[in-house]
Amino acid sequence: MKKNIAIIMGGYSSEYEISIKSGNVVYQHLDKTRYRSYRVIISSEKWVYLANDGTEFPIDKSDFSIEIHNKKVNFDCVFNAIHGTPGEDGILQAYFELLNIPQTSCNHYQAALTFNKRDLLSTLKPYGIKCATSYYLNLGEPIDEDEIIKTVGLPCFVKANRAGSSYGISKVYERENLKAAIANAFTEDNEIIIESFLDGTEVSVGVITYNNEVTVLPITEIVSENDFFDYEAKYQGKSQEITPARITKTQEANVVRWAEYIYKTLGLKGYTRSEFIFIEDIPYLLEVNTTPGLTEESILPKQAKAAGISLEKLFGSAIDEALR
Known part of the structure; x- marks a missing residue:
């Protein structure tokens, strides 16, 4: 019997469009003789199953099911193709664990x-x-440029702590560019990590x-x-x-x-x-x-x-x- 597979894609982060591309590739290549695949778009505005004709069917979040023409569809497994929050940081993993629905990525603690x-x-x-020497900074904390450079040196990398696809990351060569790089990283997360350059x-x-x-x-x-x-x-x-x-x-x-x-x-x-x-x-x-x-x-x-x-x-x- 074919399994019902929800391919979740989208998410709440800057990686939304990349995730949509990943999810669509999974949809194209899953074995149609073994699975009935459903593309599920998760965004901050809505959770919907997107049919091939463009029709959207809302997800019932109480049990992660859909209703299509008065017939309820439950899923045997979730294929997670969401990069960034909430699919890569443990939020959806915990949700599916509570619902006892198998999903393809790691468990919620490991994801977080x-x-x-x-x-x-x-x-x-x-x-x-082994890893690079690092300096941590949270939004609102004073920026001590002398201490940062003393700790990690120049050049250094300024990164958003919880972001992917290189969003919010800068390579800094000069002290005068450090604050701009920090401000850029804070557009993606309220925590950042500044690391020494590894050549x-x-x-x-x-x-x-x-x-x-x-x-x-x-x-x-x-x-x-x-x-x-x-x-x-x-x-x-x-x-x-x-x-x-x-x-x-x-x-x-x-x-x-x-x-x-x-x-x-x-x-x-x-x-x-x-x-x-x-x-x-x-x-x-x-x-x-x-x-x-x-x-x-x-x-x-x-x-x-x-x-x-x-x-x-x-x-x-x-x-x-x-x-x-």
Whole structure:
């Protein structure tokens, strides 16, 4: 019997349009012989099922169901394609856990932890995982430029603490540009993280559960045409994403070991994509994404392809694991 699958997309953040693209790719590639797929748009204005003819049917939030022509439809599983809040920060994960509806991303605690860059790095440091020197700042606190530069140096990165797709991030070379970068980061979040610049090879490592086994996908090297891997580099072709990465066997072994260790130690499930920068042979962790981009141009689907996994199998496996 076919399973009813709600593919949730959209969200409340600046990543709304990117999420819509990811969700539509999932919709196109899910096996129609196994699943009845429903595109569910979640926004701050409404939650609706969007039919192919453009008709919208409201979601009953009491049990996450829809009614189509007087017939109630419940879902066997939710495929989470929302980047940012509320799909990547634990809010929807907790909601679906309360409703006992399986969903494809990690559980609510792990989602909240990984979405908060400051908390994630603080949690992983005692396990021996290397990361950049950092300085934390909250909205309304005094900005001590001398202390920031003393702590992290220049150049440095100013980032929104809870945002994705490089929204709210700036690379700062000069002291006089620091406050503008901080103001930019505060447009995305009321918490920011300022990090020291790590000069090395950047890689992205996909770790998934596939056929009931934790699997590290082929590693991708990031070579940005811009000053860093910003929005343009990620989504507008201003970068080279080289899979497999041009790194040494020692570097590969080290980053595979740490990426898998993070996945298992944090109790993650579903898809993840972790970003590292190598300082010599040592990978320094930047962040962990638990609902990474799923368009044909996105890194994780390209890594799956390099591993011989089609989009149909990749997306189907996420549902199989959630239902398991």
